[in-house]
Amino acid sequence: MPTYKVIYFDSKGRGETIRLALTVAGQDFEDVRYVKEEWEKVKPTFPQKQLPCLQVDGRYIPQSGAIMRYVGRAFGLYGANNDESTGIDVILGATDDFVKHVITATYEKDDAKKAELKKDIEQSKVVQYMDILEEILKENNGGDGFFVGDKISVADILVFDMLDQVTAMITLPAFPPKLGALIDRVKTYPKIKEYLAKRK
Numbered sequence: 001m002p003t004y005k006v007i008y009f010d011s012k013g014r015g016e017t018i019r020l021a022l023t024v025a026g027q028d029f030e031d032v033r034y035v036k037e038e039w040e041k042v043k044p045t046f047p048q049k050q051l052p053c054l055q056v057d058g059r060y061i062p063q064s065g066a067i068m069r070y071v072g073r074a075f076g077l078y079g080a081n082n083d084e085s086t087g088i089d090v091i092l093g094a095t096d097d098f099v100k101h102v103i104t105a106t107y108e109k110d111d112a113k114k115a116e117l118k119k120d121i122e123q124s125k126v127v128q129y130m131d132i133l134e135e136i137l138k139e140n141n142g143g144d145g146f147f148v149g150d151k152i153s154v155a156d157i158l159v160f161d162m163l164d165q166v167t168a169m170i171t172l173p174a175f176p177p178k179l180g181a182l183i184d185r186v187k188t189y190p191k192i193k194e195y196l197a198k199r200k
């Protein structure tokens with residue numbers, strides 16, 4: 001059995017979906033969290049000099065998207081066939097598009113511009129994103145299960161975690177009904193519920 005280390009900073013950021021995915025998989029992992037000074041010392045030894053990294057036995061895997069897919073494939077959280085995996089990829093892509101807007105607004109230095117970007121996200125971008133998700137859900141078993149197939153996947157985990165994290169930056173509108181129910185389903189998924197109850 002390989003041993004797993006999720007290496008990131010002491011925050012949710014790009015590391016949390018990976019922690020959640022391994023938790024759902026029921027796979028133990030070491031949760032390594034660097035503080036900035038420690039990170040600067042070890043940074044040159046890491047591939048791509050960035051975090052997160054997943055260490056599987058001795059091997060380092062960089063890039064959060066690649067790590068998530070790796071974990072998904074390794075533990076049956078990445079669809080049962082090509083169509084389902086592609087459905088998951090579509091959601092990961094739509095989520096990437098949305099997150100880019102949030103990151104741009106977060107790092108905008110000009111206050112007036114930042115407020116404008118934030119307003120556009122809250123009034124338009126997030127609504128478009130949620131509508132995309134709602135439609136995808138409705139097309140799968142009437143929207144009463146998970147995004148793809150008949151079990152939880154990295155798409156459900158990522159969407160839940162990302163919508164949770166963006167509330168630090170933007171005010172979310174009410175969720176459309178199927179998406180709201182999906183978020184509750186993920187939040188109360190037994191392994192996730194247990195993890196969230198212990199999370200700092």
Ligand SMILES: N[C@@H](CCC(=O)N[C@@H](CS)C(=O)NCC(=O)O)C(=O)O
Pocket residue numbers: 013014043049050051052062063064065
């Ligand atoms: N595309 C990469 C981006 C990774 C990234 O930007 N990592 C940041 C933290 S979220 C980082 O390592 N910052 C510290 C540094 O560059 O020294 C991914 O998705 O993993």
